[in-house]
Amino acid sequence: MEKTYIVGVGMSHFGRFLNRSLADLAGDAVTEALADSGLAPGDIGAAYFANASQGVVEGQHLVRGQLALRKLGFQTLSITNVENACASGSTALNAAVAYIASGQGDVALAVGADKMNAPDRALSFAIFDGAWDVSDVEGQIARLERLGQAMQPPERAVEPGQRSVFMDVYAALARFHMGTFGTTQADIAHVAAKNHSHSVLNPKAQYRHAMTVDEVLAAREISWPLTLPMCAPISDGAAAAIVVSEKKARQMGLTRAVRIAASVQAAGSDRAPEDLDRHICRRAVDRAYELSGIAPEDVSVVEVHDATAFAELQQAELLRLCPMGEGGRLAASGATTLGGRVPINVSGGLESRGHPIGATGLAQIYELVTQLRGEAGPRQVEGARVGLAENGGGFHGYEEAVAVITLLQR
Numbered sequence: 216m217e218k219t220y221i222v223g224v225g226m227s228h229f230g231r232f233l234n235r236s237l238a239d240l241a242g243d244a245v246t247e248a249l250a251d252s253g254l255a256p257g258d259i260g261a262a263y264f265a266n267a268s269q270g271v272v273e274g275q276h277l278v279r280g281q282l283a284l285r286k287l288g289f290q291t292l293s294i295t296n297v298e299n300a301c302a303s304g305s306t307a308l309n310a311a312v313a314y315i316a317s318g319q320g321d322v323a324l325a326v327g328a329d330k331m332n333a334p335d336r337a338l339s340f341a342i343f344d345g346a347w348d349v350s351d352v353e354g355q356i357a358r359l360e361r362l363g364q365a366m367q368p369p370e371r372a373v374e375p376g377q378r379s380v381f382m383d384v385y386a387a388l389a390r391f392h393m394g395t396f397g398t399t400q401a402d403i404a405h406v407a408a409k410n411h412s413h414s415v416l417n418p419k420a421q422y423r424h425a426m427t428v429d430e431v432l433a434a435r436e437i438s439w440p441l442t443l444p445m446c447a448p449i450s451d452g453a454a455a456a457i458v459v460s461e462k463k464a465r466q467m468g469l470t471r472a473v474r475i476a477a478s479v480q481a482a483g484s485d486r487a488p489e490d491l492d493r494h495i496c497r498r499a500v501d502r503a504y505e506l507s508g509i510a511p512e513d514v515s516v517v518e519v520h521d522a523t524a525f526a527e528l529q530q531a532e533l534l535r536l537c538p539m540g541e542g543g544r545l546a547a548s549g550a551t552t553l554g555g556r557v558p559i560n561v562s563g564g565l566e567s568r569g570h571p572i573g574a575t576g577l578a579q580i581y582e583l584v585t586q587l588r589g590e591a592g593p594r595q596v597e598g599a600r601v602g603l604a605e606n607g608g609g610f611h612g613y614e615e616a617v618a619v620i621t622l623l624q625r
Contacts, residue, residue, distance in 0.1 A: 216316040220464040220472040221456050221623070223252025226581040229421040229452035229569030231332045237269055237453075238283040241328040244453035244574070245287055248324070252457045253467065256288040259457075260320030263295050263310045265303035265327035267572040267608075268342040272333050283328065298573075300346050300608025301520065303327060304454065305480075305576030305619035311458040312478045321463040327578070328453035329571035339449045342572070343379040346609040347616070355610075362488055362613065363387035365394025368439035378437050381522060382446055384610050386438035389525035391488060393440070395540070398528065400440040402543025404431040406524035407445040407566055409552050414563025416553075416594035421450055421569030431524075445524040450569035454577035456584070473584050476507035476601075476622040488613040495618045496533040496605055503620040504535075511535040514557060515599040516586045518579035520607045521564040527551075530605050531559060553594060561586070561594050576606035576619060587625040600625045 225247025227240045241264075249255065264280025275282070280294045299306040304327030311323035331339050347355055363386065392398050411426040426444055434442040464472045481499040491497065504510060511534065519534070521527035528542035536557050537545040545551060551559040562568045562582040565575060583602030585591045602623040609616030 217318055218461040219312050219315045219458050219475045220461065221475060221580065221584050222459050222464060222467055222472050223248040223254065223457035224455065224581045224584045225251060226419055226454040226578055227452050228419045229450050229571060229578070232330070232451045233332055233334065235330070235451070237266070237279070237328055237330045238286045240330060240451060240453040241283045241326055242287050244328065244455040245284070245324070245326055248455040248457050254322065254457060258322050259289065259292060259324045260322050261293040261295070261311070261314050262289060262324040262326065263297050263307035265297040265307040265325070265573040265577070266329055267298050267300060267303045268329045268331050271342045272331065272338050280326070284326070299617050301522065301572050302576055302606045302608035302617045302619050303573040304578070305604065305606035305621060306617070308456055308458070308577060308580060308621065309478045309480050309619055312475055315458050315460050321460045323458045324455065325458065325577060326453065326455045327574035327576060329573040330451045331449045331571055332451050340379050343381050346381070347611060359384060359387040363390040366390040378446070381610065382438045382441060385523040385525055386441050388529070389440055389523070392525070392529060395489070398540070398543045400432065401428060402547060403440060403445055403524045403528060404428045405543070405546045406521070406527050407431045409546060410521065410524070410527070410560050410564040410566045411444060413553060413561050413594065414567030416592070417563050417568060420563045420567050421448060422563070422567045441523055441525065445566065447522045447565035447570035450571040452569055452571040452574050452578070454574045454581050456577055456580050471588055473587050474624045476509055476624045477503040477620070479503040479506065479620045481618050483611050483614045483616050485612055491533065491539055494533050495614045496530060496607065496620070499618050499620045500534050500605070503622050507622045507624070509601055509622055509624070513601050514603045515601050516561060516583060516596040517557060517559045517603045518562060518582050519559060519564070519605045520575070521560060521566055522570065524566060527559060527564065534603065534605060553596065558596050561591070561596060576604070579604040579606060580621065580623070583623050587623055
C-alpha cells in the first residue's frame with residue numbers, strides 16, 4: 216500500500232454563525248488548506264465531504280458536498296459525501312487515505328463542515344436523535360439507567376438543563392465508571408478545567424476563557440455528574456486536510472509533510488459493559504499501534520473526542536495512556552496538561568474548541584499537524600513527533616457506534 220502524507224490543513228473559526236452558510240465555512244477551511252499546501256483545486260483528484268447535520272437543520276440531503284465544493288471551484292472531479300455521526304470528519308480522512316494508498320490517485324481532499332446552530336434551537340438538539348437505534352429508544356434508556364445505578368446522584372432536586380440525549384448517555388457512562396473505579400466528579404472537573412485553560416491559546420476556538428476546577432463544579436448541572444463546562448457546545452465550523460502519495464510529497468518537498476502512520480475505523484460490538492478490553496476504541500487503537508509500529512509511550516500529543524470531559528478521562532485509559540481506572544488521577548496530576556507527560560486536547564477539545572459534528576475529526580487533524588510541524592505557537596508541545604487522534608460517533612449498546620483512530624508521525 217502506498218504511504219500517505221498530509222501536506223495541507225485548514226480550519227475555520229468555530230462558533231455560532233447564524234448569518235454564514237455551510238459553503239462559506241467550508242470555503243474558509245479548504246482555501247486555507249490549499250494555501251498551506253501550495254496546491255490548486257485542479258490538483259485534487261478526489262474529495263470526501265463530511266457533514267452530519269445539514270439534513271436536519273436545513274433539509275439539504277444527498278448532494279451536500281457537490282453543492283458546497285462547486286462554489287469553491289471543484290467541478291467534474293469525484294466528490295463523495297460522508298455521514299458517519301460525530302466521526303464523519305475522520306471517516307472522510309480515512310476514505311482519502313484509502314484512495315491514495317490504493318493507487319487511485321496522488322492527491323485527495325478531506326473536508327468536514329457542519330452548521331448546527333439554527334434560530335429554532337429544537338432543530339439543533341434534534342440532530343442527535345437519530346444517532347442511536349430509533350427502533351429501541353426505550354430499551355436503550357433502560358440499559359443506561361441500569362448502568363448509571365453504579366453511582367447514584369446526590370439526593371437533591373435539580374432542574375435539568377437543556378441538552379442532547381448524548382449528555383444523558385455520557386452521564387450514565389460516567390456514573391458506571393465512578394462506581395467501578397472510584398472516579399469522582401472532581402476528577403472530571405479537572406479535565407474540563409484543563410481544556411478550558413488550553414483554549415485560551417487557540418485563536419480559532421469557540422470559547423476562550425480559563426476556568427478553575429471549582430468554577431466547573433459550581434456551574435449549572437446538565438446531567439449529574441456533568442455540569443455545563445464539562446459538555447461540548449452546539450457549534451458551526453469546518454476543517455480540511457489534503458492527503459498525498461509519497462511520490463507527490465517528495466515532489467513537493469517533505470519539510471512540512473506529516474506522515475499518516477495509521478488510520479483505523481471500527482464499529483462497536485455487543486460486549487458486556489465491564490468488558491472494556493473489547494471497547495471499540497481499545498480495539499481500534501490496538502490495531503493502529505500494530506499497523507504503525509508505534510507504542511503508547513511514543514505518543515507526544517493527543518486529541519480525543521471529549522463530547523464531555525468524562526469521555527477524555529475514559530479515552531486516556533482506553534488508548535493505553537494510563538491503566539484502566541486511572542484517567543481521573545492522570546488528569547489531576549497535570550500529566551495531560553500542556554507541558555505534561557502526554558498533553559491531551561491542547562486545542563481546548565470539543566468542550567472549548569467546539570463540536571461542529573462533521574468537522575470535529577478533521578479539526579483534530581488540523582491541531583496535530585500544526586503541533587507536529589512545530590507551528591502551534593504558545594500552545595506548542597515541545598518536541599512533538601507523534602500525534603494520536605480518537606474520534607467517535609453515535610451510540611449502540613454501551614459504546615460508540617463508530618470510532619476512528621489516526622496516528623500521525625513527523
